[in-house]
Amino acid sequence: MNSRDSLSISEKLLLAAYYLEESGRTPFSAEALVVAAWQNFPDAFGLAGHLDENGHLMYPDSNRVFAEIMGSKPIRKRGFLVKVGEKQYQLTEAGREHARLLAARSTRSSVEKAGLARETKEKLKRLLTSKAFEKFRNGRIEDLTFYDACAFWGISPRSSAIELHNQSGNLSAILEVSRKAVQRDAATLEHGGQVYSIRDLDDLLALHKEMQKKFAKEIEVIMERKDERKV
Secondary structure, X not given: OOOOOOOOHHHHHHHHHHHHXXXXXXXXXXXXXXXXXXXXXXXXXXXXXXXXXXOOEOOEOHHHHHHHOOOOOHHHHOOOEEEEEOOEEEEXXXXXXXXXXXXXXXXXXXXXXXXXXXXXXXXXXXXXXXXXXXXXXXXXXXXXXXXXXXXXXXXXXXXXXXXXXXXXXXXXXXXXXXXXXXXXXXXXXXXXXXEEEHHHHHHHHHHHHHHHHHOHHXXXXXXXXXXXXXX
């Protein structure tokens, strides 16, 4: 079986978005993603019932793509894709990292040798040098403020529910792919002269969960802000 055939629908769409950004189109429109998905994976994103003389699907199925980029679907739920404007999207750091590994696999490159992308390392560096993490590591959990949490999550107290949802999903995904990379590289990750370990990543996740509990009321206020669910 071709490695591309084993990909899920959301993974194929993620790769299509990645190829768009690699060609310099970021952010990209929903329509551009529809075409890119069909061009790269016509069997998955082609409009059924319209075949050319060679039996290939002739047109893209926009509904297939639109259904996948709504908030409840994996590509958005896992924090891989974020809406940045009216029908405008871009991949998050975690989305690019995951797509890069998928691309390596689909071209039969060694995923095991693929290190973390620069953007992902920069994100980790920001998290590990954040004020919230410094307080957490020094046992000053009671000193954590909601502004510390917002800076850690990459939002503001005025953010919308979808912004919080996207950033939280992106954070979880980055920690997931980073943990796998650290496990491959003898349990350490070097960036900018510093070496990070599994414990560092586990502490980031622990901090994330601790602040979710500590600031549950503030998070609830944000989550009550209604978001646009259009494509």
